[in-house]
Amino acid sequence: MQYCFVEGSFADLARDLAEYLHITAEVEPLLEANSKDEVLKKLVTASAGLNSYPEKEFTAAYNLLVYLVMQSPNVNMFLPRMCGNLSNTKSFSSANGTGLALNVLTTIFNLLSADNEVRFDVFQAILKNVKGTISFETLRPQLKKLDQWVEEWDLDEEEQRKLFALIVAVADDAGEATESYQYTLKSLRTFPSAEVSSPDAQELSLKALKAALLSPTHFDFHDLTSLPTIQALSDSHPEYSELLEIFSEKELEDYNDFRDENEEWLEKQDLDNSTLHRKMRLLTLASVAASTNSKELEYKRIAKALQIPVEDVEMWVIDVIRAKLIEGKMSQQKQLFLVHRTTYRVFGEKQWREVATRLDQWRTSLRDVKGVINRERQQAEAQKEREMHDMERKVAGAGMGSGRRMGGRDNMVEMGTD
Structure with a gap:
């Protein structure tokens, strides 16, 4: 946070x-009449000219203006105009004009209370200044607080969409694809049901869908398929809708059929086939791994599903592990991939059936194990009982034999005395 240290009365x-x-000629009569807000109107309007001033003079003058404006009980009357002046970066004479404006705007933003609605205007001005610069990293920590600010500012859906669109533009300029995609999705969620097929909604939907399809790291399409605006593409853009369905739950063979039928369309839409084809192979391998019941996946089966030579299987397995779609271990000797963990691309009726089958298998295995344990326990108990009986018989036999020997000795002694 930046602070303004200024001394003197408001009038001076x-x-x-x-x-x-x-x-001076415009302001002096207003000062004499003690019309502070009218004075501030004149100063704020004239402050647009400060953009052409030298850097040192600009900072000092704006610090003073901010200080004066903050003295007014009607501070929100002046800040939007100031934000507009500071957003006009083309008018700056200093090469560091954007940085100067950002410093002033950040000071204003931090001086306002958290629930001040004008904070929204100030933040938009900050975004406009960041756009086209390399300052996205300075913005990133603020985005973590954005959800809280949106709630505090009580923004309606249209205002939220406007704000998210600004962030998308800033992220696009900075080459921040992940942030651009996430805030595009946030924008799509602001469309009411009556507007999901509007031109703006469809344009944003296509932007998000293309970004997800071409992203080398995006493999879960549920965030798109659950959006009403994306679902509305089935009527307006059926090819995109079909392509999304393929990447959501189908396999390489389905994509190849689509590509053969829509090769010109893919090229026209700038959807690179090599990128899509590679991603589809990774997704297909994930699906094959998820559907195997034995957890042992033969190289031959992988090669067939991915339409590749067997000798290339390990390369693709490594790639799919790097993509964090599956976990496992390769056995070159056995030509097997041992699946430890996999992620379902879609979880529907088919997947529930697979889970049910595996649960039945586990239940059967557990029942067999339990049976073996019970038999072993019964055998152990029977063996223990036999050993106890044997020991009792031996002890009893030993006692009887000892009594007979002692009796014989006594008889001999008695006979010897007579």
Whole structure:
């Protein structure tokens, strides 16, 4: 946060700034009439000229203007105009004009209370200044607080969409594809049901869908298929809708059929076939791994599904593991991929059936294990019981034999005495 350290009465400071802006004749009568807000209107309007001033003079003059404006009980009356002046970056004479404007706007933003609705205007001005610069990293920490600010500013859906669109534009300029995609989705969620097929909604939907399809790291399309605006593409853009369905739940063979039928359309839409084809192979391998019940996937089966030579299988397995779609271990000797974990691309009736089958298999296995354990326990108990009986018999036999021997000795002694 930046602070403004200024001394002097409002009138004296306003006179100084008015003189600097060459509007003393307009401001002096208003000061004499103690019309502070009218004075501020004149100063804020004239402040547009500060953009052409040298860097040191610009900063000092704007610090003074911010200080004066913040003294007004009607501060929100002046800030939108100031934001507009500071957003006109083309009018700056300094090469560092954007940075100067951002400093002033950040100061204003931080001086306002969290629930001040004008904070929204100030933040939009900050976004406009960041756009086209390399300053996205300075914006990133602020985006973590955006959801909270949107709630505090009580923005309606249209205002939210406007804000998200600005962030998308800033992210696009900075080459931040992930942030651009995420805020495009946020924008799509603001469309009411009556507008999901509107031109703006369809344009944004296509932008998001193309970004997801061509992204080398985006493999889960549920975030798109669940959006009403994306679902509306089935009527207006059936090819895109079909392509999304293929990447959501189908396999390489389905994509190849689509490509053969829509090769010109793909080229016209700038949808690179090699990029799509590679991603489809990775998704297909994930599906094949998820559908195997034995957890042992033969190289031959992988090669057939991906339409590749067997010797290329390990390369694709490594790629799909790097994409975090599956986890497992390769056995070159056995020509097997041992699946440890996999992610379902879509979870529907087919997947529930697979889960049910596996649960039945596990239940059967557990029942078999339980049976083996019970038999072993019964055998152990029977063996223990036999051993106890044997020991009891031996002890009993040993006792009887000892009594007979002692009796014989006594008889011998008695006979010897007579």
